[in-house]
Amino acid sequence: MNAKNRAGQKGEKTACSVGQNRQEVREGIRRGLPVLIGYFSASIPFGLLAKAGGISLLETFLFSALVFAGASQFMALNLLQAGVVAGEIILATFLVNSRHLVMSTVLAARLRENSLEKVEEEAEKTREVVRSGRPGPEGPEPGRLEPGRPETGRLKPERPGPGTGSGKLLTFLAAFGVTDESFALAVTRKKRLTPLFLLALEVTAYSGWLTGTITGFLLGAALPAEARASMGIALYAMFAAILIPELKKSRPALFLAVGAGVFHTLLERLQLFSAGWNLILAIVLTAIAGSYFYGRKKEE
Numbered sequence: 001m002n003a004k005n006r007a008g009q010k011g012e013k014t015a016c017s018v019g020q021n022r023q024e025v026r027e028g029i030r031r032g033l034p035v036l037i038g039y040f041s042a043s044i045p046f047g048l049l050a051k052a053g054g055i056s057l058l059e060t061f062l063f064s065a066l067v068f069a070g071a072s073q074f075m076a077l078n079l080l081q082a083g084v085v086a087g088e089i090i091l092a093t094f095l096v097n098s099r100h101l102v103m104s105t106v107l108a109a110r111l112r113e114n115s116l117e118k119v120e121e122e123a124e125k126t127r128e129v130v131r132s133g134r135p136g137p138e139g140p141e142p143g144r145l146e147p148g149r150p151e152t153g154r155l156k157p158e159r160p161g162p163g164t165g166s167g168k169l170l171t172f173l174a175a176f177g178v179t180d181e182s183f184a185l186a187v188t189r190k191k192r193l194t195p196l197f198l199l200a201l202e203v204t205a206y207s208g209w210l211t212g213t214i215t216g217f218l219l220g221a222a223l224p225a226e227a228r229a230s231m232g233i234a235l236y237a238m239f240a241a242i243l244i245p246e247l248k249k250s251r252p253a254l255f256l257a258v259g260a261g262v263f264h265t266l267l268e269r270l271q272l273f274s275a276g277w278n279l280i281l282a283i284v285l286t287a288i289a290g291s292y293f294y295g296r297k298k299e300e
Contacts, residue, residue, distance in 0.1 A: 028200025036208030049214020064213040088276025170195035177202025252293040260286040
């Protein structure tokens with residue numbers, strides 16, 4: 001009888017766990033739909049520019065599928081068309097995306113913290129049941145200890161977290177899809193952050209970026225050759241549209257943008273380094289100056 005009760009309790013727990021997992025996936029997809037729409041429209045210009053730059057459909061798809069880095073893809077595409085070598089493009093992309101190191105660290109800590117909280121809550125609930133339980137006529141009820149049996153060694157929650165095999169796999173996959181938007185939605189979530197929610201959110205956004213890239217490429221194939229050749233200006237227009245609103249709000253940002261432009265132009269005029277290294281040096285110098293100005297502003 002006790003074995004049947006335990007089997008029934010285990011089945012109910014499994015069904016509950018499956019239901020919770022589905023709910024996490026559904027909520028991740030729901031929260032990711034607005035990002036999908038935004039990424040779809042933002043990646044269409046990338047597909048157009050890739051087609052205008054003579055990149056094949058497969059290469060364009062792999063560009064977005066393997067990099068998935070937004071502005072860094074536009075930068076890398078521009079460097080590629082300028083004849084910059086692969087190593088310099090990779091290093092420049094790494095520097096631009098170095099903020100992902102911080103974002104991924106924060107998300108990993110949040111997942112680990114939430115997993116430990118869940119384990120502690122379930123262990124505490126089990127201990128409360130054990131302390132208040134009384135053995136029935138046919139022995140102790142499921143989940144309760146027999147008289148004289150110690151609590152230790154039995155209260156082990158079965159909820160998988162980031163430290164388990166499946167949890168590590170989900171966390172590894174989720175790390176690839178971290179973007180500014182998915183990070184913002186994840187860290188502002190009021191509920192407990194889980195790998196399933198994060199992965200569903202990122203896959204939804206990822207699909208928008210891929211479909212937009214392919215759509216842009218196909219649209220570019222339908223454009224006349226003159227129109228495709230003039231698409232290069234769209235890259236600079238897009239970056240200007242991103243930068244100008246921030247410059248209006250922040251004087252340090254204006255100073256850093258102007259300084260970066262002047263420094264990069266100076267390096268180009270001196271011709272001491274290649275185009276890729278000029279960009280890398282400009283990025284590093286601007287980042288160092290930005291950490292000083294914004295750090296000083298925060299202290300004030």
